[in-house]
Amino acid sequence: MSMQSPRPSPSAINKARAQHQQATKGSWNKGRWMLLLLALVCAAPVIASYLMYYVFKPTGGTTSYGALIEPQRPIPGELMVTDEKGQPMPLTSLRGKWLMITVNGSDCNEQCATRLYFMRQVRVLQSAERERVVNVWLRTDDKPVSEVIRTAYPQPDTRMLVADQRAVAQWLPTSADTRLTDHIFLVDPNGNLMMRFPKDPDPAKIKGDLAKLLKWSRIG
Template sequence: MSKTPGKHQKIIILLIFLITLGPFGFAYTLYKKGNKAQLKLNNHGDLITPVINVEKNQAISGEQLLGKWWLVYVGPKNCRLECHDMLYNLKQIRTALGKDTPRVERLFIAHPNCDKSVCETFISDNYPDMKRITMPLADFNQLFAGLSQHFEREMVGEVYIIDPKGNLMMRYSADSQARDILSDVKRLLRTSKIG
């Protein structure tokens, strides 16, 4: 004597079906909606995909960058208070890393059209341990083309992270909070065994 499934058994079968296929339906809905805000990862900066290997750029020697993480500040055309604040914040971020401080260095890339004597003097007076690079306008534009708005880069500058393999892999606008950059750097150092 076989009994037909009761109401309770039908509910259990329906629940098993929903539990199995529910996540696929949810993922499909998110994919079709294209809601990037809901899909954003824990990082605060913008991931650069694909990463850009800076060794290919003549002005930046990859050998000097390999083996360490780099906080890179691409300076604006005119270094004003915002520029000075960001340089100070990068110093503080590195200091806040504690025992991981030796794994991270700082790099200033001057905008090709800035007054280099002012930039160089300010940085050498206030941040003598910060590495500095200048590059021709064509190389500068080629390296940073497509990563951000030209206007933003010229006016306020930007922050990038270079990994120990020489890859430009994360970008922050100049109005990013230092605590957000610090949070991302700490996460990178915690999860990375290189550098």
């Protein structure tokens, strides 16, 4: 004569169901905390670089030579430029590197040539970190660039891109007494405009700002 297993009571069933739900909830909460922790670890370099510039400032002054841009001004998604081969491309395609940007006509007057020289020297002086930096000349017309300038500032270290001046002016801010063509701008690897350096800048101080950012942030 076969014996049947005793049927569990309703209370036992409810208890088992509650234990299963509690275990499932615990696993779900643990998974969410792990995802949050992973996101914080990935964002830490960006957060650190901004905290060091925007929050932790020594008494009596700021930590930077360049003017900090607040609020953030990301590269406009619709800002299109023309590359060295005459092909259109979004400026956002340069995200992933630190960008030093200058704006000028293709004739590149003395002031323009000086800024390009400063940008090249600042980049070179970052030593092993220089590969994280790209210099960008946004040309406000499509006239030919002199061979001397092209030879002195080759790709990919310096990009010479044609852009609409009005579109660029809507993105890059000037001060009350300067023009767009007076400045060097710094954009972080996330595509956010971070700094504007003054007219007739001191390249040694630009180098110092950039060196600190490259040290504090491992992005780009």
